[in-house]
Amino acid sequence: MMHPTADAGFGVYVHWPFCASKCPYCDFNSHVRHAPVDEARFVAAFATEIAHRAELAPKRTVTSIFFGGGTPSLMQPATVGAILDAIGRHWPVDAHVEISLEANPTSVEAERFRGYRAAGVNRVSLGVQAMNDADLKALGRRHTAEEAMGAVGIAASIFDRFSFDLIYARPNQTPAAWATELKEAIARAAEHLSLYQLTIEPGTWFHKLHQAGKLVVPDDEVGRALYDVTQDVCAARGLPAYEISNHAAAGAQCRHNLVYWRYGEYAGIGPGAHGRLVTGQGRLAMETELVPETWLAHVEKRGHGLVDVEVLSQEAQGDEYLLMGLRLKEGIDPMRYRALSGRTLDPQRITDLVEHGMIECHANGRISVSPAGFPVLNAVVADIAA
Amino acid sequence: MSEQPIDTIRNFSIVAHIDHGKSTLADRLIQMTGALTDREMSEQVLDSMDIERERGITIKAQTVRLEYPAKDGKTYILNLMDTPGHVDFAYEVSRSLAACEGSLLVVDASQGVEAQTLANVYQAIDAGHEIVPVLNKVDLPAAEPDRVKEQIEEVIGLDASNAIPISAKTGLGIPDVLEAIVTRLPPPRGDRDAPLKALLVDSWYDAYLGVVVLVRIVDGVLKKGMTIKLMGTNAIHGVDKIGVFRPKMVDVAELGPGEVGFLTGSIKEVADTAVGDTINDAKRPCAEALPGFKPVQPVVFCGLFPVDAADFENLRAAMGKLRLNDASFSYEMETSAALGFGFRCGFLGLLHLEIIQERLEREFNLDLISTAPSVIYKLRMRDGTAIELHNPADMPDVMKIEEIEEPWIRATILTPDDYLGSVLKLCQDRRGEQVDLNYVGKRAMVTYDLPLNEVVFDFYDRLKSISKGYASFDYQITEYRPGDLVKMSILVNAEPVDALSMLVHRARAESRGRAMCEKLKELIPPHLFVIPIQAAIGGKIIARETVRALRKDVTAKCYGGDATRKRKLLDKQKEGKKRMRQFGKVEIPQEAFIAALKMDS
Ligand SMILES: Nc1nc2c(ncn2[C@@H]2O[C@H](COP(=O)(O)OP(=O)(O)OP(=O)(O)O)[C@@H](O)[C@H]2O)c(=O)[nH]1
Ligand code: SF4
Numbered sequence: 001m002m003h004p005t006a007d008a009g010f011g012v013y014v015h016w017p018f019c020a021s022k023c024p025y026c027d028f029n030s031h032v033r034h035a036p037v038d039e040a041r042f043v044a045a046f047a048t049e050i051a052h053r054a055e056l057a058p059k060r061t062v063t064s065i066f067f068g069g070g071t072p073s074l075m076q077p078a079t080v081g082a083i084l085d086a087i088g089r090h091w092p093v094d095a096h097v098e099i100s101l102e103a104n105p106t107s108v109e110a111e112r113f114r115g116y117r118a119a120g121v122n123r124v125s126l127g128v129q130a131m132n133d134a135d136l137k138a139l140g141r142r143h144t145a146e147e148a149m150g151a152v153g154i155a156a157s158i159f160d161r162f163s164f165d166l167i168y169a170r171p172n173q174t175p176a177a178w179a180t181e182l183k184e185a186i187a188r189a190a191e192h193l194s195l196y197q198l199t200i201e202p203g204t205w206f207h208k209l210h211q212a213g214k215l216v217v218p219d220d221e222v223g224r225a226l227y228d229v230t231q232d233v234c235a236a237r238g239l240p241a242y243e244i245s246n247h248a249a250a251g252a253q254c255r256h257n258l259v260y261w262r263y264g265e266y267a268g269i270g271p272g273a274h275g276r277l278v279t280g281q282g283r284l285a286m287e288t289e290l291v292p293e294t295w296l297a298h299v300e301k302r303g304h305g306l307v308d309v310e311v312l313s314q315e316a317q318g319d320e321y322l323l324m325g326l327r328l329k330e331g332i333d334p335m336r337y338r339a340l341s342g343r344t345l346d347p348q349r350i351t352d353l354v355e356h357g358m359i360e361c362h363a364n365g366r367i368s369v370s371p372a373g374f375p376v377l378n379a380v381v382a383d384i385a386a
Numbered sequence: 387m388s389e390q391p392i393d394t395i396r397n398f399s400i401v402a403h404i405d406h407g408k409s410t411l412a413d414r415l416i417q418m419t420g421a422l423t424d425r426e427m428s429e430q431v432l433d434s435m436d437i438e439r440e441r442g443i444t445i446k447a448q449t450v451r452l453e454y455p456a457k458d459g460k461t462y463i464l465n466l467m468d469t470p471g472h473v474d475f476a477y478e479v480s481r482s483l484a485a486c487e488g489s490l491l492v493v494d495a496s497q498g499v500e501a502q503t504l505a506n507v508y509q510a511i512d513a514g515h516e517i518v519p520v521l522n523k524v525d526l527p528a529a530e531p532d533r534v535k536e537q538i539e540e541v542i543g544l545d546a547s548n549a550i551p552i553s554a555k556t557g558l559g560i561p562d563v564l565e566a567i568v569t570r571l572p573p574p575r576g577d578r579d580a581p582l583k584a585l586l587v588d589s590w591y592d593a594y595l596g597v598v599v600l601v602r603i604v605d606g607v608l609k610k611g612m613t614i615k616l617m618g619t620n621a622i623h624g625v626d627k628i629g630v631f632r633p634k635m636v637d638v639a640e641l642g643p644g645e646v647g648f649l650t651g652s653i654k655e656v657a658d659t660a661v662g663d664t665i666n667d668a669k670r671p672c673a674e675a676l677p678g679f680k681p682v683q684p685v686v687f688c689g690l691f692p693v694d695a696a697d698f699e700n701l702r703a704a705m706g707k708l709r710l711n712d713a714s715f716s717y718e719m720e721t722s723a724a725l726g727f728g729f730r731c732g733f734l735g736l737l738h739l740e741i742i743q744e745r746l747e748r749e750f751n752l753d754l755i756s757t758a759p760s761v762i763y764k765l766r767m768r769d770g771t772a773i774e775l776h777n778p779a780d781m782p783d784v785m786k787i788e789e790i791e792e793p794w795i796r797a798t799i800l801t802p803d804d805y806l807g808s809v810l811k812l813c814q815d816r817r818g819e820q821v822d823l824n825y826v827g828k829r830a831m832v833t834y835d836l837p838l839n840e841v842v843f844d845f846y847d848r849l850k851s852i853s854k855g856y857a858s859f860d861y862q863i864t865e866y867r868p869g870d871l872v873k874m875s876i877l878v879n880a881e882p883v884d885a886l887s888m889l890v891h892r893a894r895a896e897s898r899g900r901a902m903c904e905k906l907k908e909l910i911p912p913h914l915f916v917i918p919i920q921a922a923i924g925g926k927i928i929a930r931e932t933v934r935a936l937r938k939d940v941t942a943k944c945y946g947g948d949a950t951r952k953r954k955l956l957d958k959q960k961e962g963k964k965r966m967r968q969f970g971k972v973e974i975p976q977e978a979f980i981a982a983l984k985m986d987s
Contacts, residue, residue, distance in 0.1 A: 013946055068946055197942040220938040227938065245942050260947045274947045285950055310950075319956055320949040352971060356915045378939045379914055382959040 008264025009063035009094075011256045012087055014046065015270030016072040017292045020104075024140040024209075025167070027201035029272030029290050030070045039079045042292075045299040046269055047086035049288075052304040053267040054090035056284075057277040060265065062091045064098040064256035067121070073103035077115025083269075084120045098161075098255045100125055105151030105164070106143045113158045124155050125194070125254075126164040131181045135170055140205075152188050163192035163254065168226055169218050170198055175229045182230065186237045191252035195230055196245050197223060227375050244327045244374055261328045263321045263340075271295035271305065276320075283317055285310045314342040322385050326377065331360075331368025349383055359384075393573045394460050395644040397602070399467040399482050401510050402492035403500035403858055407522040410554035411492060411563070412450070412468055416633065418560050419452040419464070449482075449587075449600060449646055450633040456568045464567055465646040467587075480509055481661060485587045485602035485646060488516040488571030490563065491544070495521040495529035495551070499537045499826060500858035501800045507542055518566050519549035525556050533827060541826045576643025582606035582667040585676050586616070587646075589659040591707075595627070595635075597653040601665060602646050604676065608665075609640045614651070617675045618663040625651045656713065682714045684732025685793070685863060686739060686759045686842045687776040689720050689885060690746070691728030693753035693964060693976055698727045704750035705729060708742060715742055722779065723884050725755060725967065730777055733759075736842055755967055755976040757885035761838045764791040764866055779884045781873045784924075790889070791866040793838040796821065798831065799849065801857035806830045808852040816840035817891060836861075837869065839889065874899055874928075876982075877920040878906070881970045885979055895921075899929035902982050909978040912936040917972055 018037055019030040065087060067080065080101065087093065100123040101116055103109055113124065128148045130136045136145060143151075148164075155162040166185055168178055185193065198217060200210045209215035218226060231241060239247040243261060246254065259266050268275035268286060272295075275286040288305040289295040295305040312320070318341020325332035338344050350367070353359045358373035358380050373380045402408040452464040467482040483489070489510040493503055510517060519538050521531045531551050538546040550566055552559030588600040601608065608614075612625045629637045630647040641647045653659060664675040692701045705717045716732040733739040739759060746752050758778070765773040765782070766789045775781060775790075797818075801809045803825075813820070813834045822833035836845075841861070849857050874895055876886040886906075890898050899921030906919045910933050917933040941952065966973035 011947075015946070066946075197940070199942055224937040227940075244940060260949070263949075266947050268947060274950065276947060276949065287950065316953060319953050323952045323956060324949055353914070358914050373914075374940065376914060376936045376939045378941060378955075378959070379936055382956060382963065383914070385956060386960055386963050 008262035009255065009259050010057075010060040010091075010264065011064040011066065011259035011266040012050075012062055012091075013256075013266055013268045013270075013273055013275070014065065014067050014072075014083055015268070015273040015288075016067060016069040016075055017271045017290075017295075018074055019069065019071045020074065020142060021140070022205075024205035025198060025201070027204050028070065031292055033292075037074075039076055041296065043079055043082045043086075045296050045305075046083050048299050049269045049304055050083075050086045050090055050267075053269065053275065053277065056279055057265065057267065058091075060091055062087060062093045062097055064259060065100070066256040067099075067101040069102055071104050071109075072101050073109040073112060073116075073124075077112055077119050080116055080121060081119035098123055100254065100256055102127065103151070103155075104143065105148035107147055107150060110151040110154045113154055117158050122159060123161040123163070123254075124159050125192075126151060126155060126162065128152065128164040128185070129167045130170070131166070131184055135173075138170065139167060149188060156190065161191060161252065163194060163248075164189060165194040165196065167196050167198050168230065169223050171216055171218075173218060173226065175222070175225045178226055179229050179233050182233045183237070186234065186239055189239070190249075191239075192246070192248045192254065193234070193239055194246050195234070197227065224375055231371065231374075240329070241374075242329050244377060258328075261324045263317075263324050263336075281311050283312045285312050285316075314340065317341060318343060319385050322381055326369050326381055326384070329368060331362070331366045333366055335365065345384060349386070353380065353383060389578075389640075389642055390463055390645065392576060392578070392642070392644045394462045395465070395574055396462060396488070396567050396571050397465045397467065397486040397574055397644065397646055398488045398490060398567055398571055399486050399510070400490045400492055401479070401483075401503070401506035402522075403494070403497075403502040403506075406492050406494040406497065406500070406503070407554045408468070408492055411490070411520070411522065411552070411560075412466060414554050414557060414560045415452060415464075415466060415564065416450060418557075418564065419454050448633070449631050451630040451646065452632075454564050454568065457565060458568075462568050463645070464564075467646070479506055480513070481587055483510055483513040483515065484662075485585060486513075486515065487574055488518065488567070490567070491517050491519045491538070491542075492522050493519065493534055493538065495524050495531045495534050496526045497856075498530075498534050498829065499541050499800070501798050501860040502858060504542065504798065504800075505860040507544075516571050517544060518563075518570050519544060519546045520559075520563060521549050521551045522554050524551045525553040525558065537827055541831075574644030576603065577605045578607060578643050580605035581670040581672040582608055582612075582614070582665065583672045583674075583676065584608060584641075584665040586659055586661060586663040586665055588661055589653075589656050591656050592650075595650045597650065597656055597659065599649050599653065599659055599665075600646070601641070601649060603641050603643050605643055605672070606667065607640050607642050608647075608649065613668040614649075615666045615668040615671060616659065616663050617666060617671075618660045619658065621658060622668050623651045623653050625649050627651070657709075661713065682734065684714065684716050684734060685838065686733045686735055686761060687730060688733070688739060688759040689722060689725065689728050689757035689777065690717075690731050690743065691722065691725040691755045691757075691885075693755055693967065695726050697752055700750065701729065701746070701752055701754070704746050704752060705731075707750075708745060712742070714738070720777070722757070725757070725885055728755075732776070736844075736846070753964065753976065755885070756979055758888045758979065758982075759842050760888065761793050761842060763871070763889060765789075766791070775889075778873055778887045778889050781889070784873075789868050790871045792869045792871060792889075794864050794867050795836055795838050795841060795861040796864045797834045797836055797841070797859060797861040799834065799857055799859050800826065800829050800831050801853050803828055803830055805853040805857060806832070809849065809857055812845075812848055812852060816845060817894065835864065837867075837891070838863065840891075840894075872923050874902075875922050876902060876906070877918075877922060878910070878974065879917050879970050879972045880920075881972075882922075883969055883974070886982060895923055896928050899923075903929045903931040905982045906974075906978060907931040907933055909981055910972065910974055913972060915971070 017029055017031050022032055099121045101121045102125050105126045105128055129139055129141055131145050133144050200207050234247045238249055241247050242253050265277055271292045272290040273288050277284050286306055287308040289298050289307045298305045321340050334345055360368050360370050400408045448468040450466050454464050455461045467486055491507050535546040535549050538544050550559055550562045583605040585602045587602055592598045610628050615622050627650045629635050666672055692698050714734050717729040720728055720730040763775040765775055765787055768786050768788050817840055818834040818836040824831045849859055870892045871889045872892050874890050875882045903919045903921050916935050919931045920927050921929040966975050
């Protein structure tokens with residue numbers, strides 16, 4: 001048998017926790033600072049944390065690196081370069097490593113793209129979010145549609161690979177309008193698109209508005225119709241979903257995100273980053289301090305920013321594998337589930353779910369969620385995991 | 387403590403309709419006589435159980451001894467026996483009343499006389515009490531003390547000219563109440579030299595002290611170290627401790643005639659102490675027992691099942707413990723096709739049921755499912771035998787039944803005129819027969835005969851809601867009458883759910899079935915498939931609804947590698963599923979079993 005996670009690769013996630021402003025729907029670990037950020041100090045702290053994880057999980061070959069945020073495109077290219085160097089000093093890096101960076105599609109940030117390329121980044125993911133100015137404004141974005149398409153053009157000319165994100169199921173959005181917008185996006189996207197339904201997360205400004213009845217989002221029925229349109233339009237144009245919200249042409253999947261979904265090993269570096277590393281103690285779930293300054297202080301004092309390290313029980317590992325793996329079109333391998341959780345899937349539940357058209361069992365033994373099951377994925381997973 | 391002259395003792399209770407301020411007044415009396423320091427004085431000290439506190443209702447009788455220096459220069463002992471306000475616990479009222487000589491009748495001066503005011507004051511009058519009317523809440527702008535005085539005279543027939551206007555909230559008039567207790571209520575009578583004769587008022591289990599017995603001494607003296615005999619059972623027990631409630635337990639050396647207090651001793655179980663029994667000195671028994679009380683009978687039954695079958699033994703143990711303190715609750719083992727092993731339990735009413743269920747869940751950390759409450763039906767069989775049916779699931783073959791009889795009640799309802807129409811319609815809809823309709827000032831007083839099975843589920847809730855909380859209600863079980871009753875089954879996803887089957891009147895079956903199906907449709911969360919819900923009598927479907935399939939339930943974005951957050955959500959979902967019961971392929975939330983019975987129309 002292969003090393004349990006060998007086929008998934010080893011990823012390094014780096015979190016840059018700052019944004020120019022806070023989007024009203026966002027519940028990510030993003031912070032707005034008015035004073036300039038001391039990037040050199042962060043570079044040193046990132047390097048320290050990288051060294052710490054490399055000691056815990058040495059000798060992995062890094063197959064992907066992902067700069068997420070926050071807004072990593074606010075970093076100086078030199079900062080990105082220094083972090084990549086630190087990774088290279090502690091782990092061997094695969095010759096075909098995928099290095100992605102999330103960027104906001106403003107003209108200011110696009111100017112740095114060439115620098116990122118030079119530092120080693122080979123893929124960008126642009127937070128376009130909407131293709132018209134009215135909706136961009138409603139979503140609290142700082143760029144116009146034209147500016148975003150300009151940034152997309154620059155990214156296309158500089159990077160081999162790029163992707164962009166759109167948010168749908170916006171207030172008052174109709175399936176027809178969304179289909180038109182989506183077609184326009186696909187024409188510009190080339191190989192990869194992330195399409196997220198707007199969710200109202202607790203603690204966000206939208207949540208407050210929603211509670212007060214001042215923000216109305218599409219109900220489940222319309223949400224479902226929007227989801228169905230998304231699948232149809234993307235599949236017809238050569239960008240089928242490989243994950244519930246991610247679409248790609250053949251071979252263009254985001255390898256880094258596949259590490260998560262295939263439940264591989266990954267190191268999480270920076271404030272509020274999550275990691276999963278398999279050590280002598282078992283599979284560890286690791287979480288770092290959220291507040292950037294506190295994280296810095298922790299790292300400088302203790303050599304790492306971890307605030308929570310949990311040795312995952314077998315049940316927890318099985319659950320996480322289902323939660324992550326069933327998001328993928330390729331689904332899960334029941335044998336891997338058994339190896340992780342020490343349990344087998346309840347055959348009666350599997351039969352019932354197949355009968356209801358929610359999942360499919362494949363000849364190679366894998367189980368995947370069906371097109372009818374994806375829109376109700378949480379319920380399907382809960383059923384399988386129960 | 388020196389011996390207390392009997393003429394300086396007053397034993398009294400407070401009778402009132404729910405929310406008229408009984409507990410608030412009791413608190414004031416305690417505070418003003420200094421039984422508790424202000425710091426110890428938490429609001430409503432007498433409602434001691436969490437649930438009582440949360441629901442703002444009094445369930446168990448409580449007692450407190452106050453020391454009051456009166457204007458005549460003497461210090462009096464005032465024993466206040468608190469009584470529950472809800473109809474389900476009416477029997478507790480009669481016990482407390484039997485231990486007192488007088489009552490304060492508290493009427494909310496902004497509301498006037500209500501159904502329980504009547505029911506409770508008549509009980510007090512029957513118990514031979516002297517009654518002092520007290521008009522509470524005179525601080526409210528809506529208070530109309532003069533009109534309420536008239537009402538008391540007119541409806542109850544009591545002289546209210548000396549009624550005391552008070553505000554339990556502000557403290558106004560409380561000194562007058564204390565003086566009135568001393569001057570207007572009679573002292574107890576009793577012979578200190580006679581052999582011991584005491585009334586066993588109540589008993590409960592205390593984790594530290596064991597069984598605690600609340601007693602009222604009639605004659606003689608109860609002393610520490612004495613050997614007592616319970617006349618009903620002839621059981622002999624040593625007395626370890628004697629004390630009074632102030633309201634904290636305080637030990638005393640003896641209790642003389644007229645006094646109220648507690649004893650603990652070698653009594654093992656509450657079940658060994660029959661409430662209403664007479665206590666004697668084992669060495670010097672007295673000849674005649676006290677009249678005692680009518681034993682309480684449960685009137686509503688339902689099944690209680692653990693959600694997790696592994697909790698069955700824990701449930702049995704928990705019920706045993708609760709029963710220690712609540713003899714009015716009964717249970718016996720039951721098995722259900724759908725729910726597995728559980729217990730058939732008897733209660734005094736629906737509130738009692740809900741309270742017991744809540745206590746089992748909260749104090750014993752159990753997850754429970756309760757089945758449709760049922761009353762006791764009397765079945766006359768074709769072969770001449772008779773059966774008492776507590777559980778619709780046990781209903782014999784209809785062909786073998788000659789006749790089914792069901793219990794009826796006589797209900798008294800007081801309501802502002804504005805809501806009379808809706809109240810009459812409610813009674814009519816519940817197969818009621820009007821007995822009487824009168825006016826008490828601007829309020830209508832209606833008397834109805836109603837089948838108990840139409841009342842147990844939600845009548846009280848409905849009445850409160852259609853009258854915006856203004857109507858009041860009290861009832862007594864009167865008789866059994868034959869009825870055209872049929873067994874209605876509920877099918878979820880084509881499978882009968884025995885826990886939801888019930889006996890209904892044929893004429894009401896269809897509307898009841900429809901209401902149940904509609905309710906269940908709301909209560910059963912959407913599944914991955916469509917679920918039909920049906921009501922049936924025999925093989926005939928009389929109502930049908932459908933729970934549509936889940937349309938969207940997905941977390942669009944998974945932030946970085948944060949599998950932890952998703953796992954925590956999954957854990958919650960799993961926890962939620964545990965609170966559901968699996969019926970075939972359908973998960974029914976456990977709350978649904980009771981909620982389905984509460985009808986909105
Ligand atoms: N304004 C005003 N409110 C009062 C007065 N006395 C009591 N209340 C309020 O009336 C409500 C009911 O009072 P309780 O003392 O709990 O009523 P109760 O009769 O003991 O109710 P049960 O314990 O359920 O029998 C509470 O909200 C009290 O604060 C009063 O004199 N004036
Ligand atoms: S840019 Fe991205 S991370 Fe920053 S606030 Fe907006 S949505 Fe959140």
